[in-house]
Amino acid sequence: MIVAEQKPFAEIMEMLEGFQKILVLGCGTCVTVCFAGGAKEVEILSSLIRMDRKKKGQAVEIVERTLVRQCDPEYLQELSDSVGQFDAVLSMACGVGVNFLADKFSQAIVLPALNTRFMGVAEEHGVWSERCAGCGDCILDLTGGLCPVARCSKGLFNGPCGGSVHGKCEISRDVDCVWHLIYDRLKGLNRLDRLDEILPIKDWSVSPHGGPRKIVREDLKV
Amino acid sequence: MPCTGRVDVIHILRALEDGADGVYVAGCLEGECHFQTGNLKAKKRVQYVKGLLRDLGIEPERVEMYNMSASQGGRFAEVAREMVDRIKKLGPSPLRGD
Numbered sequence: 001m002i003v004a005e006q007k008p009f010a011e012i013m014e015m016l017e018g019f020q021k022i023l024v025l026g027c028g029t030c031v032t033v034c035f036a037g038g039a040k041e042v043e044i045l046s047s048l049i050r051m052d053r054k055k056k057g058q059a060v061e062i063v064e065r066t067l068v069r070q071c072d073p074e075y076l077q078e079l080s081d082s083v084g085q086f087d088a089v090l091s092m093a094c095g096v097g098v099n100f101l102a103d104k105f106s107q108a109i110v111l112p113a114l115n116t117r118f119m120g121v122a123e124e125h126g127v128w129s130e131r132c133a134g135c136g137d138c139i140l141d142l143t144g145g146l147c148p149v150a151r152c153s154k155g156l157f158n159g160p161c162g163g164s165v166h167g168k169c170e171i172s173r174d175v176d177c178v179w180h181l182i183y184d185r186l187k188g189l190n191r192l193d194r195l196d197e198i199l200p201i202k203d204w205s206v207s208p209h210g211g212p213r214k215i216v217r218e219d220l221k222v
Numbered sequence: 223m224p225c226t227g228r229v230d231v232i233h234i235l236r237a238l239e240d241g242a243d244g245v246y247v248a249g250c251l252e253g254e255c256h257f258q259t260g261n262l263k264a265k266k267r268v269q270y271v272k273g274l275l276r277d278l279g280i281e282p283e284r285v286e287m288y289n290m291s292a293s294q295g296g297r298f299a300e301v302a303r304e305m306v307d308r309i310k311k312l313g314p315s316p317l318r319g320d
Contacts, residue, residue: 009277040232044274047235052278054239055316 001030001121002094003128004037004114006045012090013052015111019087020059022049024113025079025101026066027093034128036114037092039066045092045113070097076104083108119150136206136213142194144185149202151178157199226250226287227260234271234285241318244284244309248301251289261289281312 006012016022024046032038046062053060063086067075070093083089088109091098095116102110118130133150139157140147149155153171159179163170167180186192204210223229226249237245247268249261265287272282286305290297 009274040230043232044235047232047239048274048278051235051239051280051317055278055280 001033001119002096002116003034003118003120003130004031004094004116005034006036006041006092007113007115009048009052012045012111012113013049016049016088016090019109021061021063021085021087023063023065023079023083023086023089024049025070025089025091025093026064027070027091027097028066028068029071031092031094031114032066034122035126037094039064042066042092045090071100073100073104076100079105134207135202135204136210137203139199139202142197142199143182144189144191144194146178146182146185148178148182151176151181157202225255225257225260226264227255227257229264229267231267231271231274234268235274238275238280238284238315238317241315243312243315243318244286244305246286246288246301246305248288248290248298251291254291280316283308284312284315 024042026032026037026039026042028038031041035041042064046064050060050062067078069075070091083105084107086108088111089101089105090111090113091101092113093101094114095112098110098112101108117128119132119134120128120130122128130150132147133155135149139149148157148159152159153169153175154161156179160177160183161170161179164177164180167177167184169175169177183192183195186194206213226247229247234245234247247264249264250256252261252265255261268285268287271285275282275285286308288301288305290301
């Protein structure tokens with residue numbers, strides 16, 4: 001899932017300065033699951049905004065709403081009749097949703113309530129960590145299913161580096177050295193021969209370095 | 223509520239938003255939750271709300287978690303007095319409409 005976290009409250013209030021009628025818009029998918037921007041978080045943030053404004057003696061009118069997704073046009077369509085009523089839309093989606101709102105509603109002021117952090121997993125309740133960097137050319141078949149692009153601090157393709165100590169990365173003792181994990185895993189699978197091969201230079205043109213990416217499936221277009 | 227484990231952040235916020243000068247959650251004794259960890263979850267949520275109040279510039283002491291068993295009537299009264307005294311010292315909530 002896409003993992004995000006709420007921006008500092010002071011930053012959100014600064015963004016909202018001068019806006020009186022605000023739509024606080026949650027998203028029902030990834031950010032709901034990671035407790036950053038679902039219906040529940042919409043309620044909490046809306047309550048905090050109202051209290052902050054009340055404390056400062058400033059008027060605010062908030063409408064709370066959560067869409068199934070903010071990254072599909074059919075759900076954004078639900079807002080087309082009402083979005084014009086608001087001075088600002090505070091999106092609690094990931095950056096994708098914020099972008100799509102801005103794409104679709106040219107006259108709306110769209111503001112992000114979250115910082116989108118990474119694509120990752122819930123290790124346990126309340127703990128998330130990165131697993132995929134969306135590099136566009138997956139090599140997990142060569143590394144035992146563990147990604148050096150997302151999980152090696154240096155993004156090394158032929159690790160580990162000299163900074164790996166007892167299975168931990170030199171940037172922090174709390175960070176696993178993924179190349180250590182890759183070695184252990186391939187050893188356990190009796191596939192250490194995979195590491196005999198020097199991985200070639202990666203094609204980064206399919207990553208974000210190659211510019212904004214797009215997929216077109218003619219078979220699916222209507 | 224049957225268990226403080228059901229207490230959510232929004233419940234406490236709603237009370238404060240509606241003008242409560244303080245909110246305290248009275249849970250069972252730690253280690254004696256019928257649902258194992260409900261009161262420990264509530265404790266964490268109360269702590270979380272305290273952080274939100276700091277962000278708002280409101281005294282976090284307006285929110286508290288207490289633990290007592292159903293048979294500790296005396297302790298219940300003592301906690302109620304303690305909380306009332308605390309809130310009286312803090313004064314009315316800055317969110318009070320009046």
